[in-house]
Amino acid sequence: MQKSLTFKNATISFSDQGTGTAVVLIHGFLENATMWKNVVPEISKRNRIVTIDLLGHGKTDCLGYVHSMELFAETIAAVLKELRIRKCILVGHSLGGYIALAFAEKHPQKVKGLCLMNATSNEDTLERKASRLRANKMIANNFRNMVRMSFANLFGPKSKTIFKEEIELAVLEALQTPMQGYIAAQEGMQLRKNRNHVLTDNSFKKLLIIGKKDPVLDFETSLDEAEKTNSAIVVFENGHMPHIENKLALNDALKEFIKIC
Template structure:
């Protein structure tokens, strides 16, 4: 792992391989270790950059609210440090929200965009209330909140089959500090709708959804790519396609990168 300073905050990242730059952004309660199985394959012909977002992994907290724009700024700081002018972005869940914020703020740096189990829609009113409840829940019982949150990311069909893997994901999530969790929940709650990125950006775009995703309703999230040139790939399982549909995802991403 390497580090760069941004506003006196330590940002952790990795840089592997050579070729087209690809930035992999993890989701809420995750860190860059989520990409460890994919990076060796993807880095054969690409330069793979993974980054711990604010308050996750080895990256420090920046404040009481980590907006998607704040996270986009630290991503830009890493790319500037590495002198990378353009990159393909792959964002899982919250990482997708950050990739969209980056695309909005720095469109000239985009070469391609993959939303993995993510959405360009803002939170609904109900979802915002759920975020507020989640803040109270994690402050009240940190460990129970994380264990329940992680289990719900997997489709019911896979919870027994992937029991050992899910336990490992929970252990990783338990390394996320309370401040990082709360700041991210607050940041996701206030994020903007960015459907216009999918509608207007002229670089290749790909949306990957799970049909049994308990976090993002599959049918509802098809609406965001209507009348756009965004490609769609649908997997049969839940919110954790990098685990539940690992082999298929490798193929999809390699083909997407090759097409750019």
């Protein structure tokens, strides 16, 4: 059921369904809660599932031109407070993973488990930071093409052919993201800090879902991160978007992780 609350004069849109262990699904950049449409029906059979449209995405308003990971995390905390959820499992895809880490850093006592789905606790490289800033300068003059290019770059050539229809639907959702939301999220991501310590210093369960052909995150670096932070891993053969490229396997991996938390 779709609901909303007001946070710092911004409307935050979210949904809440099912009963059992609370699982919060946090979407990525240029996505919204609809990205979980193939996940929610399966894992809500035995769990309470909360999905949230992040600031500047979906049906949620923007709050200025910098959406820091800490600000995003505050909105997650506001939704959990509204729903009276004291403890939950967090699953964050890409940007959603960075936000989950920021939330867990501030509220470790509220976290039963943390799954980084094609995300990292490392900060952006200098090259990546520069790339985000360049994109923000270019976006004003070429929004649609920039959004399409950003999304297309998340898939390898083979996936672009196999999942052409699903990718086009996802692109149409991405194009609904306002320019302000695009800019604010990019600014926030390039400012985010290293949060390896969130994984190493906490006793809650941790899982990294990694794509061998992920064009955003280097595979070997992700494996090294998992080892250094003592996090469990699930490896998929495809890229950055397992909810499109590995639907059934993703559901199985999430159900297994939820079970052990």
